[in-house]
Amino acid sequence: MQLLNTLYVTLPDAWLRLDNDTLRIEVERETRLRVPLHHLTAVVCFGHVGLSAPLMHRLADEGIALVLLDSNGRFKARLEGAVSGNVLLRQAQFARGADAAFTLDMARSFVAGKIKNTRQVLQRGAREAKSEAEAAVLTRRADDLAASLRALPEAAALDAVRGVEGEAARQYFSGLPLLVRADLREHFTMDGRTRRPPRDRFNALLSFLYAMWMNDCRSALEAAGLDPQVGFLHALRPGRAALALDLMEEFRPWADRLALTLINRGQVQADDFDLREGGGVALQGDARKAVVVAYQERKKDEITHPLLAQSLPLGLVPLVQARLLARALRDDTMPYLPFVPK
Template sequence: MHSVQNTLYVMTPNAYAHLDNATVRIEVERETKLRVPLHHIGALVCFGNVLVSPALMHRLADEGKSLVLLDNSGRFKARLEGPVSGNILLRQAQHRAALDTEFALTAARAMVAGKLRNSRSVLQRGARESADPGEAETLTSAADALAASLRAVPGAADLDTLRGIEGEAARGYFAALNLVVKPQARQSFALDGRTRRPPRDRFNALISFLYSMLMNDCRSAAESVGLDPQLGFLHAVRPGRAALALDLQEEFRSVFADRLALTLINRGQINAKDFDEREGGAVMLNDQGRRQVVTAWQERKQEEITHPLSENKMPLGLLPFVQARIFARTLRGDMQGYLPYLAK
């Protein structure tokens, strides 16, 4: 069990979360493991087979706190919330903007540009830190290819073309990412392209888990400012899909999740024993691995950065909330265009 920025994560299989007066109590095999005052909790996130009492569900809904259910691999399953709140005028502006082809394309271009810039910085850092000149050159070439993709973004005439540029750039990025892993860890963490459902190797399993947590934070960020998380601009709208959360996630994937994955691997904080292989070739983090990753994720979110727009220092975990606010200002017309977060 871990708590960060008012979010309580429950990962222990068969744990039972229930209400004890004004306190949330977590029990495992009838033994109390944690007590947290309800007013300290903004959201309850449960991994896998965690039991939640009806009384606690009702109280969370009454107080506007969300209950999020994820599967064992961290993939989003469901979210329980009370009545919809937020700014109806902002949501109306969002729906109008989604129907404005030029606005939607301009916003999507900015999101992709942010993703490519930040992905490039990961490869450039890998090239600088590489002890092998040949590998450094390969990483630099891959970073240059991302720069070429970045130059093509403003000329994308429609969303399909833009998604094609982004997809091709992502393939090149993931093909090079292996070289940022230290040589001694490559056998255990070989990345053979990006595989999702299910992940086919440990590296993919690790980043899929991190992306799930990041997406949940981006969804919370969108909702916190009154945006509709289902109505995206880069990602196509589909029933049950938090398309705007996926949009906001793009610029953070490499500098937030991928960098953390590389740090965990290269420092030996996570290794082969933290994963299980399933029938059919699927690879998943086991309970021990998930605990390691969630702890590292929380620590990463507490790290301070300086936002390039406001020049204010803030915890890294607040970035999705700041960017959601910037997107809301763009929709209202307070800003000329959306400005993604660009890591240094």
């Protein structure tokens, strides 16, 4: 199993071209980087990045996904070659998607994983809080998430599961700003989760990190032979990678943790954001590059997988979870277990 080697291009006005078996990045006709194609599984471009037609053809031939995002990380397009994977597995996936009971169980699993991991974020914050009052607030929010977990088995319909998830998210995001250093909260406050566009710096950073996790989850599902469009928790819509969104839920807290680290260590600062007319907030170019580097480094962190009982890089976990998901679709006796490290 190989780590998802993704090239993120954040340089404004960069031009990507094919140079024999190498991808070359130019800015104003000056070569900035060369990457051998055999090192890549995906190329993700933020904002105004140009690509040559020969390069796009070669990426498709090599099975290297090309993903285009806007400067905020919002999905715009994806170029892929011929569809590969196990057609029998996809057939099983489609059949499971039509099974109401199985769909409900899967939705509960994805939400349970997300709530357990977000609860760990708040519990850790409570232990490290500088004041007893803030520790008490964070502990209450963690207790609220525990109550959501207890309510989850009683959710007898998809809308009920989504309602539990929504309430848990509201409680979580009301406590998350307390994990920001007190002297930085003036600039990194948030009033709940906002997107399209993000309305504050914290949300802008989260949106950018979520976009990268989303791409890795989608690539992992495709590597496992699954169709990322056919999910269980998220409603099916044309052009929506519902299963990738499902899988991503348990990884959102990892993005949140990295966002807090970047803010609290001063690696991302208040003046790294553009405050736009209409209230939208966007991460600037140089800061985007720093966040991408930090994200790639975080993916190298060794994590003990609770089911496999072995250490592996965090960046491999989406691939492991995608394979566990494929196993659950094939075998009624092997339910899907979300990634919840101890």
